Amino acid sequence: MTKQQLYENIRRKKSFLCVGLDTDIKKIPEFLRNGEDAVFQFNKAIIDATAPFCAAYKPNLAFYESAGVDGLRQLSQTVAYIRANYPEQFIIADAKRGDIGNTSEMYARAIYEQDDFDAVTVAPYMGEDSVKPFLRTGKWAILLALTSNKGSLDFQMTEDAHGERLFEKVLRKSQQWGDAENMMYVVGATQGRLFADVRKIIPDHFLLVPGIGAQGGSLEEVVRYGMNAQCGLLVNSSRQILYADSSERFAEAAAAEAEKVRNEMAKWL
Template sequence: MTSQELFENIKKKESFLCVGLDTDINKIPRFLLETTDPIFAFNKEIIDATQEFTVAYKPNLAFYESMGVAGWNSLEKTVNYIRYNYPDVFIIADAKRGDIGNTSNMYAKAFFDTMDFDSVTVAPYMGEDSVKPFMTHVDKWVILLALTSNKGAADFQYVTENDEKLFEKVIKTSKEWGTEENLMYVVGATKAEKLKEIRDIIPNHFLLVPGVGAQGGSLKEVAENGLNEKCGLLVNSSRGIIYSSSEKDFAEKAGVAAKEVQQEMSGLLKEKGLI
């Protein structure tokens, strides 16, 4: 998927919402445990209820890997279901991979060839040769960790040398590895005040922004500081949408929650003159 195709879908749906499929077997409605594949049964209902309001889905692989082969099967069925039924939706493997070149190449094959994700989150710590193998796949994206919203981000990401913070150096260096057509960045919503500084470095790249909703990030602040001429944002909400109810109306309530976020996003896009 190209950035223009992604932007066209954003305009069509008046949304830059990404729904995180952080599906925890311990949190899904109990009655689903009677099905042959509870994780997929949950995901399918959530996807059908929210697809009208979202342009992306982001399965967090830890939730699937923790269940072994059964979890991987649920993940593959989820990706295939989205791909077949809602082919305009962008699918992100939230895997945070990154290793020596040959290993990264195998990761890229796993997520792009075998699983058919559109993108994968990648850790930049090992440098260019650990990231570039993901960029050899046509119309696929690397989403590089830049500035995260967790407490431990302060341990390294804000370390300063010659008036330059480490996260700034990561962005400035890595933007030369790819293009605006295959490289996005993760920037936590709880760091919304830093988005202006980041936009000075990468004005045209798409940013994946987690942390809105249950983690307390402000969608309005993210939009004010991060929107660009092609929107340039995918704002993720996971728990705040998919766990809106633990009863039989869980999918319906998730749809309502997604619609509320979409309506706010629609207003923000109109204010910016993008729709």
């Protein structure tokens, strides 16, 4: 998918919501839990209910890997289901991968060829050759810049001798590796005004923004400091939508929750 196509989908839907498919078998409604392919069945219902209100889906691979081979089969089913039924959706593998060049190439094959993801989150610590294999025409590396968790303070904010913080160095240096057509950045919703500092370095790129809802970030602040002329934001919500209700009405509750976020978003588009 190109940046222009993504922006057009966002405009048409009036939504830059990304639904995080962090599906935990222990948290899905009890009546589903013991059925066959329970995680996929749950995802399918969530996708059908929320697709009108979002522009992207983001399964976090950890949740599927923790269920072993069976979990990964259901991840593949989920990606294939979105592709077949909602081809306008942008599908992100939240995987935080990154290894030496020939190994990152193997991860890229897993994510883009075994499963037909559009994008993958990548950790920057190992530098250029660990990131480049994830850049392909129409496919995106989403580099961790400033994450939403407490541990983001441990290294990402470290200033070098010239006053440049590590997340800023990641943003700046990675401009040599790709561009706004094949790279995005993770910036946590909890980072508030730091979005303005991010935008000084990368005015045009899309940002993937986790951390509203359960983690406490504010959508309004993200928009105020982070939005650009082509939206430039994909704001993720996971638990608040997936587990809005634990009865047989879970999908309707998820739709209502996603619609609420979409209506908020529509005001700014």
